[in-house]
Every structure is written in structure tokens, then in C-alpha cells.
Amino acid sequence: MIQRITTTFRVALAIVALAAIAVAAQAGDLASRPWATLLERAEARGIVARAEVDAAFAADRELLAKRDRRRAETEHAERARRVHRRARTQALDLGLQLVALWFRDLAAVAWGAEDVVYAVDRLPALRAAAGGADPASFRRAVELVEETRERLLLNVSEELACEALAYRLEAEVGGVPVA
Numbered sequence: 214m215i216q217r218i219t220t221t222f223r224v225a226l227a228i229v230a231l232a233a234i235a236v237a238a239q240a241g242d243l244a245s246r247p248w249a250t251l252l253e254r255a256e257a258r259g260i261v262a263r264a265e266v267d268a269a270f271a272a273d274r275e276l277l278a279k280r281d282r283r284r285a286e287t288e289h290a291e292r293a294r295r296v297h298r299r300a301r302t303q304a305l306d307l308g309l310q311l312v313a314l315w316f317r318d319l320a321a322v323a324w325g326a327e328d329v330v331y332a333v334d335r336l337p338a339l340r341a342a343a344g345g346a347d348p349a350s351f352r353r354a355v356e357l358v359e360e361t362r363e364r365l366l367l368n369v370s371e372e373l374a375c376e377a378l379a380y381r382l383e384a385e386v387g388g389v390p391v392a
Contacts, residue, residue: 235315235354237383238386251305255308256301266289301371305371305375309358309361317331317355319339322336322339353385
């Protein structure tokens with residue numbers, strides 16, 4: 214029960230941190246580097262995944278014959294690196310997906326279609342952020358986020374991709390009053 218509450222709390226904190234990217238882009242306040250939190254969370258997920266693989270290998274390592282250990286250690290190092298990268302990329306992709314959903318919800322509110330909003334618990338914040346804004350700019354913001362998600366598949370620098378996204382979002386939706 215406590216673990217479930219803790220997980221729910223972490224998810225809520227992650228959503229607030231991800232919404233910070235959208236809010237900072239709207240306010241034109243990117244000096245605080247809001248994408249850094251997303252990258253840190255993705256890296257933390259990669260470290261946890263790697264630790265799980267390392268623990269499983271450590272348990273099996275003693276059972277290997279001495280002549281097979283060097284090959285197994287080399288294979289393990291490669292597998293651990295891939296698992297770390299995959300988990301980090303998946304966490305980053307999920308974070309960007311949530312940012313896109315935030316902008317989608319902003320567009321829905323700006324168009325007056327609040328009944329299709331996913332983040333109904335954040336509806337007052339969405340109303341405040343979308344007030345008087347051009348709904349088409351929010352739709353274009355969703356497209357920018359989706360383009361960045363596609364770029365991540367090509368092994369681009371994740372930090373540069375997120376930073377570029379933040380500045381593109383600022384250019385697209387910046388100047389919109391944020392509560």
C-alpha cells in the first residue's frame with residue numbers, strides 16, 4: 214500500500230515537472246533549463262535498469278566456469294549498456310509524450326472542447342494557461358514534440374534535442390500569459 218502511494222506521488226511529481234517545460238516555454242523563461250529535470254529522471258531510470266541487470270549477472274557469475282567468465286563479462290557489459298540506454302530513452306520518450314498531451318489538452322481547452330481533456334485534474338491550470346491563446350499554436354507545439362520524439366530514434370544527443378525543443382516551443386507558444 215505504501216509503495217503504491219509512493220509510486221503515485223512520484224508520478225504526480227513527474228507530471229508537474231513535465232508541465233514545467235510547457236509553462237516555461239509559454240512564459241519565455243527557459244533560463245532555468247526545465248528540460249534538465251526530464252533528462253535527470255530518464256537517466257535515473259536507466260541507472261535502475263542497469264543495476265537490475267548487474268544484480269542478475271552478479272548472482273550468475275559465480276556459477277560460470279573460469280574459462281567462460283571473460284566472455285560472459287564482455288557480453289554482460291554490452292547488455293548492461295544497451296539496457297541502460299533503452300530504459301533512459303523509453304523514460305525520455307514517455308516524458309515527451311506527456312508534454313505533447315499537455316499541449317494537446319491546452320489546444321482542446323483553447324478550442325472550448327474541455328470534454329476531451331485527458332488531465333481533468335489539472336483543468337483550472339489548463340484554463341489559465343490556454344486563456345486567450347491561439348489553439349493552432351498549441352497544435353503546432355504537439356507536432357514539435359512529436360518530431361523530437363522521432364529524432365530520438367536516430368540516437369541524437371538527448372540534451373540538445375530537449376533544449377532545441379524547448380526553444381522551438383518558446384517560439385511557437387511564447388508570449389502567452391501563464392498563471
